[in-house]
Amino acid sequence: MSDFTKDLLEKLERELTNGLDGYGIEATRHQINQSIGFLSILQKWNKSFNLVSTQDVSEMLSRHLLDSLSINSYLRGKYIIDVGSGAGFPGIPLAIFNPGKHFTLIDSNGKKTRFLFQVKLTLDLSSIQIRNCRVEHYQTDRQIDMVVTRAVSGIDELVGKVCHFVSKDCRILFMKGMASEEDIRPLTQDFEVVNVDELKIFGRTRHVIEIGRKQD
Numbered sequence: 001m002s003d004f005t006k007d008l009l010e011k012l013e014r015e016l017t018n019g020l021d022g023y024g025i026e027a028t029r030h031q032i033n034q035s036i037g038f039l040s041i042l043q044k045w046n047k048s049f050n051l052v053s054t055q056d057v058s059e060m061l062s063r064h065l066l067d068s069l070s071i072n073s074y075l076r077g078k079y080i081i082d083v084g085s086g087a088g089f090p091g092i093p094l095a096i097f098n099p100g101k102h103f104t105l106i107d108s109n110g111k112k113t114r115f116l117f118q119v120k121l122t123l124d125l126s127s128i129q130i131r132n133c134r135v136e137h138y139q140t141d142r143q144i145d146m147v148v149t150r151a152v153s154g155i156d157e158l159v160g161k162v163c164h165f166v167s168k169d170c171r172i173l174f175m176k177g178m179a180s181e182e183d184i185r186p187l188t189q190d191f192e193v194v195n196v197d198e199l200k201i202f203g204r205t206r207h208v209i210e211i212g213r214k215q216d
Contacts, residue, residue, distance in 0.1 A: 002036050002037055002039070002040035003040060003044075004036070004040060004057070008057070009036065011058065012036055012039065012057065012058065012061060013032060013036065015058065015061055015062070016032060016035055016036070016061060016065075016066070017032070019061075019062070019066040019069070020066075020069070023066075023069055023070065023072060023073070024073070025069065025072055025097055027097065031096050031097055034096045034123045034125075035065060035093065035096055037122065037123055038065070038088070038092055038093070038096070038119060038123060039057050039060055039061060039065065040057075041115075041118060041119055041122055041123075042057075042060060042087060042088075042115075042119075043055065043057050043060065045115050045118070046060075046087075049111050049112075049115065051086065051087035051112065051115060052064060052087050062202050063202075064087070064089050065089070065093050066093075066201070066202070067089070067090075067150075067175075067201055067202075067206065068089045068090030068091075068092075068093040068094060068150070069090070069093050069094065069097065070175075070199050070201050070206055070208070071090060071094075071148065071173055071175060071208055072094060072097060072098070074173055074208060074210070075094065075098060075101065075146060075148075076145060076146055076171065077101075077145020077146055077170075078100070078101050078102055078145060079101075079102050079104075079142055079143060079144050079145050079146075080094070080101055080102070080103050080104070080144075080145060080146045080147070080148060081103075081104045081106060081138075081144055081146070081147045081148070081162075081165075082094075082103060082104070082105045082106065082148050082149065083106055083135050083147055083148070083149040083152060083158065083161070083162060084106070084107060084135070084149055084150070084152030084153075085105035085106060085107045085112070085116065086107060086109070086112055086150075086152075087112065087115065088105065088115070088116055088119055089150055090148055090150060090175065091103050091105040091128065091148070092105070092116075092119060092125070092128070094148070095125055095127050095128045096123070096125070098127075099127055100127075101127065102127055102128075102129075103127060103128045103129070104128070104129045104130075104131060104140075105128055105129070105130050105131070106131045106133065106135050106138055107131075107132065108132065108133060108134045108135075109132075110132055113130050113131070113132040116128075116130045117130050134161075135161045135162060136160075136161040136162075136164075138165065139165075140165055143167060143169075143170075144165050144166065144167070144170050145169070145170060145171075146170060146171050146172070146173060147162050147166060147170065147171070147172045147173070148172075148173045148175070149172075149173070149174055149175065150175045155174055155187065155193075155209065155211065156187060156188060158172070158174065159172070159187055159188070159191050159211065160188075163191070166191075166213065167213070168212075168213045168215065170212070170213075171194075171210055171211065171212050172191075172210070172211040172212070173208060173209070173210055173211075174208070174209040174210075174211060175206065175207075175208055175209075176206075176207045176208075176209060177204070177205065177206065177207070178205055178207060187211070190213055190214050191211055191212065191213055191214065192211070192212065192213075192214050193209060193210070193211055194210050194211065194212050195208075195209075195210040196208070196209050196210070197210075
């Protein structure tokens with residue numbers, strides 16, 4: 001599934017396995033292969049489309065794939081939307097390791113959604129849907145259990161864009177490098193920050209901000 005050399009392939013599998021062990025994620029051989037396959041496709045497309053800022057595949061693994069999986073234990077429910085998915089983070093890694101959940105990956109950039117379609121077809125990820133649109137225009141009749149995003153905008157801006165499909169039982173997970181007081185100030189749109197966790201991932205700090213509708 002990849003064009004990596006034997007030595008690089010072994011290195012990536014070792015780094016991936018160590019990262020998964022650190023998160024307490026049990027992986028099948030198929031999921032390992034899908035993850036490595038994803039990195040292979042990303043590296044090829046990145047040469048032409050600049051999907052992520054690095055061409056180093058080991059850095060793609062740590063900074064993007066494993067970083068995305070840092071919120072794996074926070075997932076709840078079955079139907080999850082990844083807002084501003086870009087190169088598929090965090091949606092693709094989460095879909096690989098949660099085959100029983102359904103993921104909708106939304107991005108307004110056509111070249112990025114074309115890449116996501118290629119990943120879906122190549123890795124046979126039947127649990128994901130790709131939508132090329134602005135999230136504020138996205139419509140669904142389905143109950144959404146969770147919205148995830150890797151800091152595509154400010155929290156207030158994000159809430160304003162997704163509030164039309166976020167029910168009182170839905171949660172928004174906002175992944176951010178460092179959360180400031182400004183980030184977690186009282187929100188508009190009848191939403192509130194319900195939890196903030198600080199994670200240490202490969203020497204970097206990651207804040208996970210959980211947001212929900214105010215309860216009556």
